[in-house]
Amino acid sequence: MRTRAVPPAIKRKKGEGQWALGYREPLNKNEENKKNDDGLNVRQRIIDIYSKTGFDSIDPADLRGRFRWMGLYTQRKPGIDGGKTGALEDEELEDKYFMMRIRIDGGQLSGPQLRTIADISTTYARGTADITDRQNVQLHWVRIEDVPAIWEKLEAVGLHTIEACGDTPRTIMGCPLAGIAEDEIIDATPQLRDIHDRYIGSPEFSNLPRKYKTTLSGCTSHCTVHEINDIAFVGVKNDEGEVGYQVFVGGGLSTNPMFAQSLGVFVKPEQTHEVWHGVTSVFRDYGYRRLRNRARLKFLVKDWGAAKFREVLEKEYLGYALPDGPEPSAPLPNRDHVGIRRQQDGYFYVGFAPRAGRVNGELLGVIGDLAEKYGSGRVRTTIEQKMVILDVPEEKTEALADELARHDLQVRPSTFRRQTMACTGIEYCKLAIVDTKQRAMDLIDELEKRLPDFDQPLSINVNGCPNACARIQVADIGLKGQLVVDDNGDQVEGFQIHLGGRLGATFGKKVRGLKTTSAGLGDYIERVVRNFDEQRTDGETFAAWVQRADDADLK
CATH class of the missing domain: 3.30.413.10 (Sulfite Reductase Hemoprotein, domain 1)
Incomplete structure (x- = not known):
């Protein structure tokens, strides 16, 4: 230097x-903890001490700090409503189980790696698995006693959880193709x-x-x-x-x-x-x-x-100057790699959409089987909570699409299935205020029934708190979880609404007072989407329409 x-x-x-x-x-507690001991050092304590002596033996500075350097967060205790999220201390909110984030740098998985994750999910995580919007796989219900065994299985196939969380370089995202x-x-x-x-x-x-x-x-x-x-x-x-x-x-x-x-x-x-x-x-x-x-x-x-x-x-x-360079070209309208497309080598890839990234261990095993049956076994995760099977001969692509559909994995999904994303939400996250995953999955089903012919690009991103893990500010419809008052005067789960966000161009517009209860979410989105569909000009995007629409049409 x-x-x-x-x-x-x-x-x-x-x-x-x-x-x-x-x-x-150090100027705050987090900096003091990091100065006292490098977060990477907690790995050996987990192996040698905590996995043997149990949850109650874990030093709080490790539990709520350094464990993140190994991809571990305590998950939310069931039954604590969103109104208590900001009022309770971590030790009151947390369960004695962990969320584990498996790094999948570049979203690249071999057949053995995917099967290992599937096995870990069913054996150690009650079958849970979510594809995140940073290409990781997240597990839940992990016990501290099982963490060393999970690491051994992951590392045997070239995977790990190191620095999947914490004040560190997180998973490096790359194009799945x-x-x-x-x-x-x-x-x-x-x-x-x-x-x-x-x-x-x-x-x-x-x-x-x-x-x-x-x-x-x-x-x-x-x-x-x-x-x-x-x-x-x-x-x-x-x-x-x-x-x-x-x-x-x-x-x-x-x-x-x-x-x-x-x-x-x-x-x-x-x-x-x-x-x-x-x-x-x-x-x-x-x-x-x-x-x-x-x-x-x-x-x-x-x-x-x-x-x-x-x-x-x-x-x-x-120690040297970099030459000036050109700016990248504009992005394509869809960035998610869903569908059937040709590869460089003449084979095809098949991208498909789980509902809001929610899968499970058994389903991951099925995906692994299909990837081996129809392709080379290679699978990719995307940053839109989707997956891609690679190296499929052209004549087998439709058969693979049919088999995926039998497991509710759509290769030609509706707009709502394709472009709805959700963070972890109150089900497991200590920061969340509202439910997101199930709400998003139910919303997809509702909108497919209510608006079966709608085919314009439209992203709906559902977040359980203000932290934007699901990228609400750059969605067409971004939903920020909060408590709202319903028509009866009761405080219930709901969302503040951001409209017309566009990556690299503008953040979503907040219309004064525009909120909805979770129960009324389907009605609201149906209403605003119908207004867009009726008023849009040829080729006009939802984001462009939002900028010119009357506030009354956005409410």
Whole structure:
């Protein structure tokens, strides 16, 4: 790392806990816990102590802090309503079971890996499994006593849970069709694996200010939504015809959403790990650590701007200047890879939609069987909570689609099945206020019956709290869980509504007073979708219509 010449914009940020400015003393409990002991060290305590002595023996600093470095959160105790979410302490909200997040970097699964996850789900997690919107598989009802055995099974097939949560580099998202899609700009798999193998689980980056989300893709659909990640490498071709990456930094949603900014550079494939290392180091050293709600990279990028960020990256961390590079092309209308499409090698992939990402161990086993029967066994997860089976001969694609449909896995889903997403919700999450998964699945069924002929693209993202795990601000209809008052004056589960969000362009519009109860959600969406369908011009998107529609038509 080069000697720092602290820019004026940085000097004004004294007191934010930035290591690069000499502020190394922890300014809050989270920073103190990380300084006291690296989160990676909890792994051995889980194996040697906690799995043998049980839940009640776990040090609270490990349980509610460092366990996240190993992909473990305590799950919500059943029966605690959403009104108590913010009022109770963690120990009152949590059950003696865990959510376990399995990293699936790039969404890539072999047949043995998928079968292992299916077996773990049925043996140790009461059959639970959800496909997340970061390509992971999430299990529930995991006992601390079983964690070492689960890790052994995962690691035997090349999977793990290290840094799936915590103030760390989370799962690296990649196009599920990397190396497969006919129209991809670059296969990012070698660079993705290089970054994973070099840096995931390394103490060098195991104490970041907060979570850190990476995407790396050469997909023309832009399926990894680079616009809302901390760092994103997006495949481009420069004027000389070389393929490489443009870099975006500082995206993120939650309660203060911001779109990532382009650094305007061109990164050669062999430079990718160096640039990732540099950007991550900037976040580690200059990121704000005083307040948790300002500890994401997006706040630093907002304060500095892309030009200053690039200057610090090049001068202090890389030691060389990156050439200017082109911006990526516009994304395709659908980014999810659902359907039947041709691969580079002449085989086909078959993408299908579970309902709101909800699967189970038995179903994962079925998917594994079908992938072996009709393809090579390779399966992919997507960031839209979908799955893809690869390497299917063209003549077998329809038979596979029929078999998937028999298990309620749709290759040609309705708009509502295809584009409805939901976070974990109050069923398991300690932060949630309302139910999401079942509500989303029921909503899909309702809308398919009420609006059977509606065929326009329309995303509906259902979130159980304000933290936007389900990306509500960039959905056509984003639903933020909260308690609302119904017609009888009773406080019930409901949603604040965001309308017309579009990735990289605009966040969803909030119409004053626009809320709905969970029970009235189907009626509301049917009403607004019918208004859109009646008023839209040819080719007009829902987001564009929202911008010109009367508020009365949005209510």
